[in-house]
Amino acid sequence: MTESIKAPRPVQAVNLLRTGHRQEAIDLLRAEMAEGPAAGERYRSIAMLAGRIGEVDMMLEASRRFARTQPEDLGRLLQYWGDLAANGQSAAARAAAEQWEAHNRPNPWVDHALGTMASAEGDFDKARERYRSALATGGDAAQNWFALAMITTFRDGADIDAMRAAQQRISQSDTQARARLHYAVAKGLHDLSDFDGAWAAYRAGAKLRSGSEPYSGQQLENLVASLIADFDAAQMGDLRAPAFQDVDVVMVNGLPRSGSTLIEQILTRHSQVPDGGESNLFRAASLPTVNFSLKGARAYQERHGEEADPWGLVAQTYARIMRERFPQTGTLVDKTLLQSHLMGLILHALPQVPIVWMRRDPLGNAVSCFRTYFTTRMAWSWSPEDIAHFFRQEDALFAHWTDLAGDRILVVPYEGVVDQPRLWIEKIAAHCNLPFEPAMLESHLGERSISTASVSQVRQPINRAGIGVHRHYPQFVDRFESSYRR
Numbered sequence: 001m002t003e004s005i006k007a008p009r010p011v012q013a014v015n016l017l018r019t020g021h022r023q024e025a026i027d028l029l030r031a032e033m034a035e036g037p038a039a040g041e042r043y044r045s046i047a048m049l050a051g052r053i054g055e056v057d058m059m060l061e062a063s064r065r066f067a068r069t070q071p072e073d074l075g076r077l078l079q080y081w082g083d084l085a086a087n088g089q090s091a092a093a094r095a096a097a098e099q100w101e102a103h104n105r106p107n108p109w110v111d112h113a114l115g116t117m118a119s120a121e122g123d124f125d126k127a128r129e130r131y132r133s134a135l136a137t138g139g140d141a142a143q144n145w146f147a148l149a150m151i152t153t154f155r156d157g158a159d160i161d162a163m164r165a166a167q168q169r170i171s172q173s174d175t176q177a178r179a180r181l182h183y184a185v186a187k188g189l190h191d192l193s194d195f196d197g198a199w200a201a202y203r204a205g206a207k208l209r210s211g212s213e214p215y216s217g218q219q220l221e222n223l224v225a226s227l228i229a230d231f232d233a234a235q236m237g238d239l240r241a242p243a244f245q246d247v248d249v250v251m252v253n254g255l256p257r258s259g260s261t262l263i264e265q266i267l268t269r270h271s272q273v274p275d276g277g278e279s280n281l282f283r284a285a286s287l288p289t290v291n292f293s294l295k296g297a298r299a300y301q302e303r304h305g306e307e308a309d310p311w312g313l314v315a316q317t318y319a320r321i322m323r324e325r326f327p328q329t330g331t332l333v334d335k336t337l338l339q340s341h342l343m344g345l346i347l348h349a350l351p352q353v354p355i356v357w358m359r360r361d362p363l364g365n366a367v368s369c370f371r372t373y374f375t376t377r378m379a380w381s382w383s384p385e386d387i388a389h390f391f392r393q394e395d396a397l398f399a400h401w402t403d404l405a406g407d408r409i410l411v412v413p414y415e416g417v418v419d420q421p422r423l424w425i426e427k428i429a430a431h432c433n434l435p436f437e438p439a440m441l442e443s444h445l446g447e448r449s450i451s452t453a454s455v456s457q458v459r460q461p462i463n464r465a466g467i468g469v470h471r472h473y474p475q476f477v478d479r480f481e482s483s484y485r486r
Contacts, residue, residue, distance in 0.1 A: 008047055009028045010028075010029065010032065010042075010049055011027065012028055013026075013028045016028070017207035017287060020288040021288070022053060022287045022317075022414075025053065026058075027046075029049065029055070029058060030058070032046060033046070033061065034061065034064075038065060038068065039069045040065065040066070041063040041066070041069055043062040044062075045065070047059050047063040047083070047427045048190060054280075054283075054284025054321040054325075055321065055411075056321065056324040056325045056326070057324050059083065060087060060089070061082040063080045065079070065081065066079070067080035072108075074107065076107060076464065077096075077100060080096075081093040081097050081113055082116075083429065086275075088326060090200075092193075093113075094114065095116050097110055097113055097114050098114070101114075104132070106137060106197070107179070108135075108138055108139025109134070109140075111131070111133045111139060112131065112143060114130050114145060115130030115131045115144075118130060119147065119150075119151055124151045124152075124192075124301035124319060126149075127151055128148060128151065128152060131144045131145075132144075132380055138181060138403065140177075141163075141170070141181070142166070142181045142184075142326060143455065144274050145159075145166060146180045146181065148185035149188060152191075154188040154191040156192075156206060157435065159188060160188040160189065160192075166181060167182075175208045175211065176208075178208055179206075179373070180373060181205075182201050182202070182208065183202065186199075186201035186371070187338070187371075189201060190472070191309060192379075196372075199476065205373065206370065206381075206383060207382075209382050210383065210459050211377070211444055213379045215382070215383075215389075215390075216378040216379075217380075217386065217390075220389075220390065221393065224396055224397055225234055226293065227341065227344065228397070228400045229295035229365070230293065230344075231294055231343075231344030231400075231404070232404070233404060236344065236347075236348055239298070239311065240310065241308040241311070242311035242315050242349055242350075242351070242484060244316045245312070245315060245350075245351060245352045246317060247319045247322075247396050248330070248332065249319070250267060250331055250333050251333075251334045251336040251339065251346065251354070251355045252264055252267070252349075252356045252362045252462035253336075253338075253343075253356070254337070254359065255337070255360070255369070255394060256338075256345060256374065256378065256381075257365055257368035257369050258358040258365055258414055259358045259360055259373060259412075259417060260335050262443065262462070263335070263356055263428065264276050265443040266431065266443040267440070268446055269330075269440045269442065270434055270439070270441070272330050272331055272434060273331045273333060274326070274329065275333070275351060276332050277326070277333070277335060278335055278336050279322060279325055279326075279334050281322055281325065281336075281352075282318055282336070282339070283317060284318075284332065285314050285318035285321060285347050286314050286342065288310075292342055292426050297345060297348075302362045310347045315349050327458060330481075331434070339393075340398065343405075344401075345400045345409070347401070347405055347408065351408075355409050356382035356409075357402070357409050357410065359411055359412065359413050360413070360414035360415070361414070361467075362466060363480065363481070364414075364466065364468070364469060364470050365414075366384070366388070367469055367477075367480075368385065368478050369381045370476060382482055384476050384482075385483040386486075387480060388417055388481075388484035390482060410427065410428065410431040412428060415467060418467060422441060443462065
């Protein structure tokens with residue numbers, strides 16, 4: 001009789017994750033890492049899978065082994081440097097890239113990588129120098145012009161003309177590159193107060209993106225309705241309380257462009273708060289529920305005996321992988337956007353974790369979302385009507401969770417922080433069990449790496465520059481309001 005052939009361990013791990021067996025999947029991947037060679041193509045898939053489930057140390061080691069695969073390949077190295085920088089090791093990433101650069105010819109892709117690291121660290125002059133160097137030596141026009149636009153206030157039309165010329169050279173089939181250049185041109189026109197031209201360019205870019213990734217509004221409505229119906233006080237009472245509660249984290253939630261990065265930056269200026277960012281690690285920790293629903297939560301709980309601590313295990317996993325991502329001692333900030341879909345599980349598994357929920361004037365928030373080229377999938381952000389629909393769903397979840405959680409959630413208006421920073425920063429500090437420190441008022445002086453779309457705004461003192469921008473886009477306002485107020 002022939003012995004049955006087992007699937008490769010990464011494939012087995014994927015199958016285990018589909019049924020909620022996160023720890024068993026991790027054990028398989030660890031065995032593969034322990035027994036595997038020092039380098040090889042196989043580590044690419046392991047790095048991707050480890051990153052998806054929040055195992056940062058494993059992901060970085062797998063990424064390192066993939067980068068060491070012979071023959072040396074710059075693409076693999078760039079991927080590794082990017083993984084390092086995205087996971088709190090930007091100094092190591094920069095040193096590795098600069099070492100490669102010292103022994104090789106100048107390369108536009110390395111220029112772009114070092115520019116991105118400099119931008120995240122707030123050194124915009126160096127970042128602009130790198131991006132322009134990449135453009136001069138044949139680098140990706142869409143990638144570098146877009147990166148430049150995000151950290152530059154354009155003063156004349158020369159750069160816009162160059163971006164438009166680059167658009168003409170890009171293949172019609174490369175819709176993402178063309179879309180990215182539309183957003184970059186729009187940003188430049190906005191800087192020059194050509195708001196009609198900017199509106200047209202934003203619309204053109206959004207239309208290209210929406211053609212490849214349509215928004216499924218009905219699917220979202222169904223999800224929101226089920227979350228509200230299932231996660232009420234009575235039904236959540238069926239879930240066992242977690243025994244493990246030693247999670248030293250503050251959560252900041254809110255819509256994209258609602259001011260959540262500003263609050264993250266304010267909190268990390270506190271002497272007891274060393275770091276934070278968009279981790280998305282609670283989702284990784286709660287993978288044993290499979291689909292993050294109440295039904296999935298009950299099934300996960302039932303797989304454990306009566307004496308077990310299933311939700312304490314989720315909390316313990318979350319605390320561990322947060323410390324892998326942010327190893328410093330102190331309170332960490334988890335500013336992961338749109339945690340509203342996981343809020344029921346968060347409230348149950350992390351009962352001691354304070355939550356700050358950012359709210360912003362819908363019009364200002366909506367226009368800012370429309371003007372942003374999100375690198376992650378946010379198909380709702382490409383038309384005023386879809387943004388309005390998405391905001392209505394988020395409003396419903398906000399009302400539900402704040403009613404259910406009471407004072408566990410501190411609701412913070414973005415405009416309030418801008419107009420009365422000390423008042424609101426003191427409230428935020430108190431809610432997070434932190435004594436107020438004057439350094440929190442100078443959030444722009446923080447030197448930590450920031451990789452979100454707000455990278456240039458949060459490097460400036462708190463100001464009103466983002467308030468009232470919607471008045472420049474009456475076409476957007478009319479379409480958004482007629483749908484949002486429906």
